[in-house]
Amino acid sequence: MNAGKLSPQMLENLIFKHFNNKRQDTIVGPDIGVDCGILSFGDNICVVSSDPITGAVKDIGRLAVHVSCNDIAAAGIEPIALVVTIMVPEGASEQELEDIALQMGRESSRLNVDIVGGHTEVTNAVNRVIISCTAIGKGHKEKLITAKGARIGDSVLVTKTAGLEGSSILATDYENSLIGNIPEELIDEAKSYINHISVVKEGIIAGKFGVNAMHDVTEGGILGAAWEIAQASKTGIELWRDSIPVTRATRAICRHFNLDPLRLISSGCMLMTTDRPKELKELIQGQGIRCEIIGRIIEDMRVIVTDGRAQPIIPPVRDELYKLL
Template sequence: MKCGKLPNDVLEDIVISSIKKKNKDIFVGPKVGEDCSIVDFDNEVLVLTTDPVTAAQNDAGKIGIHICCNDIASAGVSPLGVLVTILAPPSSTIDDIKRIMNEINETCEELNIDVLGGHTEVTDAVNRIVLSITAIGKSRGKRYVTTGGAKTGDDVIITGNVAAEGTAIIAKDYYEKLKVKINEEILLKAQNLIKDISVVKAGLIAGEFGVNAMHDATEGGVLGAIWEVAQSSGKGVYVYEDKIAIKEETKIICDTLNLDPLRLISSGCMIITCKNGEELIKRLNEHKIEACIAGKITDEEKIILSKGEEKELSPPDSDEIYRVNI
């Protein structure tokens, strides 16, 4: 099988279809594209998510905390804390564990969340350090947003920098090999994009504004995330590809490595659907969050990508980051 997330059709057939709901307190359970589970807790709901970090060799602690807290924020809810599991191969050192914990603690401090517990183990079952992180949040008044809530006629909004996470990972993990092909200043700018992978603020603003769907763009990039929003919602979407802004450093790295930036892992981008998209963008801009309208939700269950010519958008495949070969 290919590296990366299971294809959505396999995930649905083999994993999700085998899971049976047993408790009425589960408002939102496992579904293709859904970022979080939602559990009823009397006057509030508990929001939970979990993710591994496997593609990054550097900044894994920072990336792991952000991607899980981004999931919580995609429900329009503030993250409260995380549980962290660290699996380290025998070749790891105490300094490796210390570095990752420093990254985790610093990022939790930035987001004002707690490390609630976890597990740390040395095992020959992995050949490099693997993190598995679970994040939780809660919403008073049972207010939350799902991936599958898009409505016909909604504007599709993308916040943040497309492929920021993938660009930063590649620029850092492959720096020595890339610097013979790409200007070092460009590579350093690309590495700095790792500072822009949180969408917590954007998610909370959008949740307060009142939106129909939210989904943070991770593996599969922004096009994969848009596909998942439409699929989860039973809708189609018309995507304005030429309106999706891409940073110059991302373009250069992707062109050099023959990668598609729109399908490169993109923590730092939130996909949002709502009425009055321009009003939400104004609200986001007031908080110095970049955003653009990149599409429109349709009744027809088809995703159309338009840039000069129209073509149907395929489901997300293995992320472009797994195609890097230098």
């Protein structure tokens, strides 16, 4: 198997078929394109999601907090707690471990999220630090949003710009390769994207607004997330390439490494569908967050339109970032 998350087909054939969830407490279980497990507690719900960080080095603590909490926000729910597992390779320094804990403590405090437990160990099973977080949120059952609710005729919106997380990782961990090949101000700009990878704010806004479906954009980028939201909703989707926002810095970095910015890991972007797109766009932009209408939900085909020509959006296989790992 290649590096990266499993393909939808492998998940179905190797993993999901062995899980037979039968409890009435389980509202949403594992499925393609679904960010969270959701459990019923009377009139309330508990929303849970787990994510590892495997493709970054320097900002791994910050990324671990935000990537996990973003999944909870994709249900329109505020994250409240994290359980953290940290696997440290033999030979790592105490200072390295403390720096990670410092990052995680700082970022979780900014989100008003408590780290309530977990596990930390030094092991020869890894050759660099691996962090896996389980995020927990709570909310009301009637306000539940998943990736499964997209409706034919909905507009598709995205917040911020494509490739945010991937651009930040590449500018930080591969800076030496970029220096002299692209302007330093673009490298510095891409590094700063780490400050914008939380989607908790727009997720809660969209949850209160009442979008039909929501999915945060992670591995596989915007094209991967678009395919997943269509798969979860059993619909088609049409994206318009010229409408998808990509910064000059991201384009330059992706051009240097020969990567597709629309298939690059993009924590910080939230994909949403609604039948009231202009109202939602104005609401989110009024909070200082860029938001663009980039497509629509259609009956069956999953395509991206470039210069009037429709090309199929294939299922996500491997994120562009893994080409360099």
